[in-house]
Amino acid sequence: MDAAAVQQVLEQVGPRLRRLRERRGQTLAEVGAVTGISVSTLSRLESGGRRATLELLLPLAAHHEVSLDELVAPARRSPGRRTVRHGVTSIPLTSQPGGLRAYKQVLAPGAGEGVQPQVHEGYEWMYVLSGRLRLLLGEQEFALPAGEAAEFDTRLPHRISNPGDRPAEVVSIFGPQGQRMHVRARPRRGPAQAPAPSRQA
Structure with missing residues (x-):
């Protein structure tokens, strides 16, 4: 320094x-x-x-x-500016240039509907904070209400949209080089804690 x-x-x-x-x-x-x-x-x-x-x-x-x-400690760089595309406002939550990147996304009603699925390098994890999210993943389509999460390889054609009549809020963590979150502790699964099947729209 x-x-x-x-x-x-x-x-x-x-x-x-x-x-x-x-x-x-x-x-x-x-x-x-x-x-x-x-x-x-x-x-x-x-x-x-x-x-x-x-x-x-x-x-x-x-x-x-x-x-x-x-x-x-040196002052942290503030996250980048928010962007708006196809009715989706993306707000960066991290400022580091590499590694995992976190975003908060707000989808206006109807946002993303009719947009072509995209394919790119990386791995994404997302959690629905409020509203309802439609996730197109390959040949499958999923309806994700508030409180549900999804993770997927972004080399698979994918698209998120808001089919509801009110905004949907999502937290997204993206690894541009395919990085995934490291989970240090997982709860033991008993008969009453079996994972719920994925919901399809």
Whole structure:
């Protein structure tokens, strides 16, 4: 990290400390009484007039119950802009350039109907938050109400649409290189927990 990047990170420490303090509803005097740091030093630290040092940040991180990394981590890049296509609004939830990508999609009533199925590299998992989703997958068609999920290889012709009369909301996780989510724990399946069959429209 070069000097300019370091300076940029340090400039973010003050506003973060102020947000943490205000979130707890505390005054500078109250923080100073607990940490042993003077009110004037805390004020200058929050406003950027005092350079952050390890001696100052360690007691403040402990007081606010956050890690030191949370105070000095570089600002994350904000996700990309939302896009609208065929009545489907896609809102990126992740900002990293590679790996799994997450989106929230809002399908207007009738969105996607009549659109040609698409085929591309990757693997997709989606969960219906609200409304009703129609998923065309190869030669099969599925109706997914709120609370149901689907996952599929996107090299298979597929299309999602909203056959309902109100918007449908979906969370989608897409692996452009075929990456899949790693599930660390799965519940044991008993007779009463057998997976429900896929619903076809």
